[in-house]
Amino acid sequence: MTDRPARPLTLRDVSAASGVSEMTVSRVLRNRGDVSEATRKKVLEAAQTLGYVPNQIAGSLASQHVNLVAVIVPSLSNMVFPEVLTGINQVLEDTPLQPVFGVTDYMRDKEERVLYEMLSWRPSGVIIAGLEHSDATQAMLQNAGIPVVEIMDTDGNPVDNMVGISHRQAGLDMAKAILKQGYSRIGFMGTSMPRDHRARKRFEGLTEGLAKAGIEIEARDFYEGGSALAKGREMTKTMLDANPDLDFLYYSNDMIGAGGLLYLLDEGIDVPGQIGLAGFNGVELLQGLPRQLATTDACRLEIGRAAAEIIRDRNAEGADQSPKHITLTPTISYGDTLRRALRA
Amino acid sequence: MTDRPARPLTLRDVSAASGVSEMTVSRVLRNRGDVSEATRKKVLEAAQTLGYVPNQIAGSLASQHVNLVAVIVPSLSNMVFPEVLTGINQVLEDTPLQPVFGVTDYMRDKEERVLYEMLSWRPSGVIIAGLEHSDATQAMLQNAGIPVVEIMDTDGNPVDNMVGISHRQAGLDMAKAILKQGYSRIGFMGTSMPRDHRARKRFEGLTEGLAKAGIEIEARDFYEGGSALAKGREMTKTMLDANPDLDFLYYSNDMIGAGGLLYLLDEGIDVPGQIGLAGFNGVELLQGLPRQLATTDACRLEIGRAAAEIIRDRNAEGADQSPKHITLTPTISYGDTLRRALRA
DNA sequence: TTGAAAGCGCTAACAA
């Protein structure tokens, strides 16, 4: 066990220890240019025994290249964003690029601060959730001079690239599916909306889809914070007590939907006969519930991968710099809670 | 909408635009030293209209200070680490320090690579999960010359600081609780162990605690990957089919425990009368299940906060640099699945 | 294949 060094090691130290110029040491450590096998070995050995770790700060300043990709998401605590990050990781793992994550807690001003912090490191790209940003954030993205990918949502105008699904369409499609199964008295439960634009758009899509059939949502309720599963239980009870005639409940995410499902099963209510249910996200976590909740797969992994691929490709030499707009098509899985027609 | 600049702006540009020296511009932008209100205003205005974002790379190189804290965890996809990160975030939010996350997927060599990458940015501290690392990782942590906090686990020897709980003790305590409630034929289900040292230590603690009463674990099973809830169902069925006499099942995490619980309820098995259950972590997510699963709270948020506080304090001027070893005491919540004694 | 010189954009230290 050696003492802690007072000063981190530099190239100069490796140069001195190996008897090779700093420049050549640098070349060896980066596998650049032609270096003889002999000096190569000397350098590597010296670096190893000293325990040298290169200083990327100096390196990046000199080369004007930073192998960081800023990734900005609203939250890590629900199941959706970790999976997006996994997709990003998967793709960037095979490149020199490294993702750096920032969290906004669904707050515009925090998003602004986080982006500013990240841009000050001069990353090689930005992946950011959503299309709704403050003016300052928009301006920063616009002027950053690096590829930007706005992810998750495609209902709006991106600054540069865009990968996601249409949440309005997801709401519309769910409305169609619900109606087709013969449900008509619909309740909606979700997160408090001003903060979550994608949930809002799904809600609007649902409303519009039902309106086409002359149907209005009969009840709605929104929550903030707390255990989603427990909230789903509570809200479902409250809503059904107040609106006993409802025959379908659409939830803005799978967790509260699962809470609702467990509540209905506890109460002995016939699902999907008396009441149908659907959530949103396609959270794998929930496989294993007594019944499979109907849901829309949000293509999270795929979105992460596609976004990372855009950043990767844009950073390649001679890359096509034209913006890519990718709209993925989510599929509805009917599970065991959206099948009334089959019982007829 | 302005054009994308070919070259990012520099202090020099702000200096030119404001007619103030680079140095003074720098002072204004960092709120350092005395600057007259007049020049301050001039500078801020120029920076604003140009849309200048400082270059931290150059700044950090010059000042030899990097306000980054490296945070290295095995995974983002189970509920436990996001909550640790939340705790870290909470504390660092009020400081100039910024967390940067890295993920190891429970792989030693990946941990090594990620740490190397992060150290090359010369962060002001490292927070890393677990006490078991490769020799190279140990050496890097040892020689980094910055505060290091190893978190989650306290059964071992840290390089520097340590914050966590004793998983051996958690296993022992659970054994005691199980025995006290009159259970005696115990099965264990968990993650594949070589990769998860903390689960292994809980298992060892449990084994030891039971051994004191002359009891041996009768069945055990391990899983990898897949939806934990579904795995919990499957494994529980398999184990009970093969060992119908078991009267208690201890799971290495709450999700598979919840899967087991749902399975038993489906089968109409009396919980906790015929079979008792316990998980681990104290995952808030699961509130809302039909019965509350017994569990041990892993103090995740608190661990994150304490670790961040150590890094913060160590980076303060004139800070006490002596290593801190903090062992938190987890509490068992009995829920509705560890109460056989009450039925007697 | 190797080395020397210059400079990346900023800030510490000092001078005015």
Added chain:
DNA sequence: TTGTTAGCGCTTTCAA
């Protein structure tokens, strides 16, 4: 209160 000088540790460029 403001400005000047030097240099952080590396890489680019050019010369040997």
